[in-house]
Amino acid sequence: MIERSSAVSIVVASIQEVFAQTGDSAPATLNEDTVLVGKDAVLDSLGVVSLIVEVEHRVEAEHGASVTLANDKAMSARNSPFRTVGVLADHVLATVAELGAA
Amino acid sequence: MRENVTSERPVMLITGSRKGIGRYLCEYYLSKGYWVEGCSRGDSDLKDPAYTHHEVDVADERAVRLMVADMTKRHGRIDVVLNNAAIASMNHILLTPAKTADRMLSVNVTGTMLVCRDAAKVMIRRKYGRIVNFTTIVAPIALAGEAMYAASKAAVVTFTRILAFELGQWGITCNSFGATPIMTDMIRGVPQDKIDAVVNNLAIKRLGTNFDCANVCDFFISPGSDNITGQVIYLGGVS
Numbered sequence: 494m495i496e497r498s499s500a501v502s503i504v505v506a507s508i509q510e511v512f513a514q515t516g517d518s519a520p521a522t523l524n525e526d527t528v529l530v531g532k533d534a535v536l537d538s539l540g541v542v543s544l545i546v547e548v549e550h551r552v553e554a555e556h557g558a559s560v561t562l563a564n565d566k567a568m569s570a571r572n573s574p575f576r577t578v579g580v581l582a583d584h585v586l587a588t589v590a591e592l593g594a595a
Numbered sequence: 596m597r598e599n600v601t602s603e604r605p606v607m608l609i610t611g612s613r614k615g616i617g618r619y620l621c622e623y624y625l626s627k628g629y630w631v632e633g634c635s636r637g638d639s640d641l642k643d644p645a646y647t648h649h650e651v652d653v654a655d656e657r658a659v660r661l662m663v664a665d666m667t668k669r670h671g672r673i674d675v676v677l678n679n680a681a682i683a684s685m686n687h688i689l690l691t692p693a694k695t696a697d698r699m700l701s702v703n704v705t706g707t708m709l710v711c712r713d714a715a716k717v718m719i720r721r722k723y724g725r726i727v728n729f730t731t732i733v734a735p736i737a738l739a740g741e742a743m744y745a746a747s748k749a750a751v752v753t754f755t756r757i758l759a760f761e762l763g764q765w766g767i768t769c770n771s772f773g774a775t776p777i778m779t780d781m782i783r784g785v786p787q788d789k790i791d792a793v794v795n796n797l798a799i800k801r802l803g804t805n806f807d808c809a810n811v812c813d814f815f816i817s818p819g820s821d822n823i824t825g826q827v828i829y830l831g832g833v834s
Contacts, residue, residue, distance in 0.1 A: 539764070543719070546716045546719060549716065550716070550720065553664060553667075559660055559661055559664040561656070561660055
């Protein structure tokens with residue numbers, strides 16, 4: 494079971510890692526409301542791809558859960574589960590929970 | 596800061612490794628000092644301290660994910676993927692059931708995609724990777740009796756060309772390789788006159804060999820081939 498605060502921390506740390514990889518500076522403030530997709534997003538589309546891979550890696554490394562976040566449910570959802578830090582953290586929790594229920 | 600590729604022993608995943616070309620390639624790359632991980636739907640009798648076998652159907656998304664996770668946990672890296680797993684059904688299209696067609700597409704196309712996707716997620720962390728997806732000459736030569744198999748392998752070529760553009764920024768090269776007929780279980784049921792007809796239309800009029808495959812893979816996966824991507828090489832003069 495992953496605490497929600499831990500999921501948020503993973504997403505934030507992953508964003509920082511994606512910026513570090515490109516050599517750019519991450520925004521000074523990253524919180525649950527930070528936008529990841531669409532207007533005002535802090536990442537471009539390839540940055541989001543890198544972010545998802547990084548989050549999956551950290552969830553596995555820190556919690557031993559091997560998840561695929563870009564799953565059928567996520568990609569067909571009316572609202573993107575990647576749109577903000579908080580929403581992505583919730584998606585991480587839901588995906589890990591489904592894994593446990595499977 | 597992520598590390599670049601080092602001189603540590605490289606790690607290779609070969610799908611469809613239980614027999615035929617896949618089995619040969621396992622032994623070939625073990626002899627060259629790779630850690631080799633193989634997969635197939637059944638068990639393997641290949642015993643080597645540097646070989647690990649996974650009983651995995653490449654069309655099973657969850658199973659592929661777990662296999663790659665297991666590899667990553669033990670090795671921390673994947674350097675090379677050889678996507679050799681495939682199934683064929685040599686039937687006239689008028690005698691091909693939908694279920695047979697679906698299964699070929701599922702293993703040959705979706706299976707290749709799943710392995711590439713999950714391995715690439717590991718490769719991008721080191722900004723290095725080599726992916727070789729196996730196709731066949733029966734697609735470019737439009738061999739009658741192989742319509743769905745050829746279509747699935749033509750899809751692999753197109754998939755690989757685009758994959759090269761999607762993964763190139765992370766130092767991952769993606770290429771395809773199409774062998775001429777090799778005497779494996781996959782073609783053992785094909786009438787000899789059909790095989791002869793194919794061979795007689797090649798520039799080099801002989802059956803392919805397992806080493807032909809290893810030779811092309813060697814070229815594609817060489818660290819020096821970092822600017823060779825999105826390409827397809829067919830044996831025997833086919834283009």
